Amino acid sequence: MSLAALINQLADEDTSALKTLSLVIDWVRPRPQETIASTLTRMEQLEAALTESLDVHLAVSSRLQSWLDNAQFFQLLSGLGLYSRRGFFKEISERLYERVNPAPADRNNVKDVLFLVFNRKGDDAWIHEVPDEALLKLLGTLWHFSPPALERTRIRVCTQILNAIEMLSIWVAAEELEPNILRLNPRVVDRESAFVALQRELAAFVQSYVRGLQDEDEIHLDHDHALVLIEQCRDEIARLQRRSVTAGSTMALTHLLERLSQTLTRIEHLLDILDPADKEKRTRRSIELFKTLVQASAERHGVRTLWRDNLRLMSRSVAENASDHGEHYIAGSRREYLAMLASGAGGGLIIAFMALIKIQILQLGLGKGVETLWVSLNYGLGFMLIHMLHCTVATKQPAMTAASIAEKVEQGEHGRANARKLAELLVRVGRTQFVAILGNVAVALTVAFAIGWCYTRLEGVPLISTNRYDYMLAGIHPWQSLALMYAAIAGVWLFVSGLVAGYFDNRAAYLDLAGRLRQHPLLRRLLPLTLREKFASYVDEHYGALISNFVFGVLLGVTGYIGYLSGLPIDIRHVAFSSADVGYAMSVFIPGVEAFAMFTGFALLIGGVNLVVSFTLALNVALRARGTRISSFPKLIRAWFQVVRENPLALLYPPADPRPEPLPDNHPHPEAAEAGQPPSDVTDSSPSTEGNR
Template identity: 30%
Template sequence: MFRSFTTLWKKWRASRSAVRQLDALLAIADADAPYAERSDWLIELAHWIHRRGKLDADATPSATAPDAPLRAPPEHARVRYLLHVLDRNPAWKANVGAMVRKLLRESDSITLLCDAGMPVHSGLFGALIGRVQAQLIPPAPNRRDLAALVTLMFPATHDPEWIATLPRDLLARLQALIAEPAALQPGAAAELTTVSASSPADDSAPGARAAAPAALPNEFSLDLLTALHNLTCQISSTGLSPTVRSRLSSEDARVAVEKLSFFRLTRAMLAVENARDAGEPARLLQEVAWLRLLLDDCRKATDDVFAHLYRHGVRVDTVFQVLRMRMRIVRAERLLDAWMAADDPSTQARLVAELVQANQKSQSVAYLMRSNFALLSRKVVELSADTGEHYIARDRAEYLTMLRMAAGGGLVTAVTVYVKFGITGAHLPSMIEGLFAGINYALSFLVMHFCHFSLATKQPAMTAPTLARELDGANESAGRARFVSSVVALIRTQAAAVLGNVLLVFPACLAIQLVCGWLFHTNLITPAKAHATLQSFSLIGPTPFYAALTGVLLWASSLFAGWADNWFVLHRVEDALAWNRRLRMTLGAAGAARLAHFCRTNVAGVWGNLVLGMLLGLVPAIVSAVAFHFEVRHVTLSSGSIGVALGVLGTATLKSGELWWAVAGVASMAVLNVTVSFALALHMALRSRDLGRKDVRPLMRAFWRRVTRHPIDLVWPIRRGRATDQEG
């Protein structure tokens, strides 16, 4: 029994790469077989095309073509060999062609043409469950659905690439194989030539092939037209819904509904169909041009809707509907291009490649997670970009202002440090101690917020979204120059903020301890606690790891701040407060408006600071209780703690190694707090713009050129005239 199980397991593993021989496949091809058997035969043929290995020597002379690339995909050689074998066996060729034609005729292609790659569920978990089920239970070949057949035939991620790059000679031979025999007769070709010549448009024009679909309607052309009709109806229905119409631009909002592009779209599609049925090529070209213009207007309208969403709050289901509508508009344009270029096999191949790729994405769990993360990133980034702009000093006046704000933050942090020592000295239970520490941090952060002070390490998570907004124009030289200038200004600002915090919190904490020792002859912490503090900050130990985790908490607080801002704007709380009857009677109309504006301006800052304080207090206690020991390592708080310890231990500590190892540890905190929080925020910002490494490399090269030419700009702002010159 064990031997039979082992044999079955070996056969199961071997079946993954097992492929039938081509001669055996072509010999059993039967155009009159049931649909499931014909589908299974075509799937086996696709597996043979994917097979790795050398072909027969007879295929070598025919495996190359004048327009073939030097390093063509191996699938091209196999397709060429397949056609070579079929040309040598006319009976096989006729049977295979009839089988493929019959299979395509009996399959429903609307799902593939309209729905492939389109999101189905607005909720992440619903879509995730559906895709996991699709991975575990692949479709059966007896389903009369072309999307299921494509899924089984082209599972590899490189399939769209080799399909789109098929040489023209192979495409022409494949088209001849699939075409009806009557379409290849001389009389039909003469009729096609006559109708095409009657078109007034020049053959080189984009719409010159309009007569082809009008003169020779085939099954694929009809499927494309049906899919176009379906897509335009869906686009029109979504565009005319209150969710979209209420978020159009001010100009479109004042236009009557019957004059909107979404309303005219279905009529334009019907006009295209009528012109095609009437066999009028000139009229067809005009109607297709009008349909393209309306689709372009609809796409611009979706941009207005997205702009409205990011200004006035983001709702997930609304973003889902508008995003799907935009994808349908793009798909309709692709199908229209393919329908108008019915006699261009390269255009048809590119469409098939796009459909295969879209079908793979619609079933990929990884793509679902990436796309949802990009959508979430866009939501957070857009809401945080305006806040982050205040934390970037672009000139000397703003730079000095940031130094003053950071100095004020350092003074407030000095009080926070001593309160923290008082809480830890009470020896409370870990969760209670974490709660009180969080309240201490939150109150100090709120004081900084309302006094317009600055905490250095909280800034990077808010400033990275501002850089992401400038990435929209990074494909041009002027946009890259603006982005590089913003990055340099950000680094300079962070250095000023850290310097201002540390240079004030350290002497302030040291001075408080020295004054207490001189007046009251007592230490605010014990010498043992001072030694333990210095040792806990040592660079040799877990300090860098704790500092990196603290950077993660700093970044997480920006997410909560963005969520609070979005909730406030989405639910129009500002308008509700400004027009509240009892508030207007109590404070007056102007007072209620000022209160509403105050809440709108401070909701993100207040909520973000409250969450950050509680995260810094409670997360270490929770993680230490359930996982591993974790302590907050914040550069400003730790610098103040070193000042307290130095005041307790005296000048003799200057000669000890533990002090300087602690100073090195604080330096690593400054780097890791800022770097980790900024890297996470910037990564989210890049994902929101769907930018990869290849898109970032030109920006990094421009940044390093700027730094090597003007390194002083990283620590002190240059004049605007010089900045303009170097951008040029």
């Protein structure tokens, strides 16, 4: 459409206010392959044309003024862009119905008008690129009001903003009676919370502001105290989020806390828009809100956006618990490093026997279904045993460590961490993974070889058949088989098992599983109090880990059977079991050093794929769950190389633990300090003594 055609349509008396806004946005909207500069040029052309055509300009302003006199802003301000109180499934069903059979739009409802005007895909993107000054100038040109009309509109809009603020504050205060919040903090019913205090403060502010609108001489309250209470509410939400990690969370609770945060942000935004003392801030915050509402309007009926947001909430309710456990899987000191090596070695020892049991099951000639059942039980129960004996399967670590890394990234996005600290964490994670795999692989391969060699010498026949020997070695060869693809499938199952662990740990906390088991009627009859306490505490602490290990084993066991039933090339390869297979195969025919090293390298290559796939998926989910991302990979890589250059050995072995600095002569001896006794040469009244204590 040309500019002249646009002006002609705007001059038409039959053109409605909605049509006017649609025509203007259609004119300035960037065409395909255009930049925002083209939009700014057309905005300037439209402003110049309206300025030159005074009749058209007055007709447009009058038309929009008449519409604005009846426009309703409440639903726009109090609902659009905030999570629904109806929950995910109710919301998604209504959105799907709206797409099939949309409700008629209310042309006096600004929420509906915004949706009708910004109705193209990508409108939310380009509107954010328009500079605030240009957008403000365009809106000022369209709404060229007379002073009386401007004052009437200001009072009407302010009144609706005040209504929205008061209603939002009531919702915030009412949320503390939700059962989920009462479970996390039962004391809210015994004391006045920040949520209730905020509602009372805002109610007084609204009444005072309304009086100020009616009488200019009336001095109304400022909103500074309300802003302080909003920060206190945010602190309370942060405490509830931290409490939910240990007390258990649900998708509904995470949704509730997110909605509370969004509502507080909206209240703060509206208060800033009403601030009479700072015109520049009012203008800036008004444009910010306008752009935010345009984006929310574009996503109003979008199922994909709703699904993505709720998937993030679901991920967070699982990932929060994983990050709480993640630090235990990152060795910092040499003592922790050697403990991880021993733990990995213990896991490798058990895996060697699990691989032996699997070999015997496969050589029994059972039917595929029965064989899969026994193999799955072998895997699942074996992994549970490894955990119960405090040993480690190296590839189970990424799901936990990724959540811890995501936590550091989230902190970094708010300036509380930096690339250097994150790089140091990655180095610690890398060497912890290395030593755990070293323990798994070295012991599994060595023990498997020893068992196979001893069996052959004692029985006079090899432990495995020739066909099984060829199958085992060919199965881990990266270019003679699909070993690396199968390793990637195992990596996916490792990632899934991490989610399972987070979910069930969270579920145990949410249900207060320990308390339930302590008071369970059957257990009270079977176990004395001391054993019941120990059993309840153990199950509560290890519930997620035990279930995830069993689920992981079952997934490994049934994958090959799924491939058999479907006729697709689907199977798994796991580094520890591949190492054990190499050991058993080599015990039949002991090759040269080169062949031995080559197949060991193949097993390690499988381990690399296991780790990369599981870690990448787990980190992606953890980052999405926290709504953050690694903003600068080049900066992080440079920091990582700097850390490595300073101490290359730290990639594989931790530096020496820092020695404690010697205490000054006037510092109390630790034993004396613990006993509450001052050192013999210092009196109690000495200021330095008090400081040292």
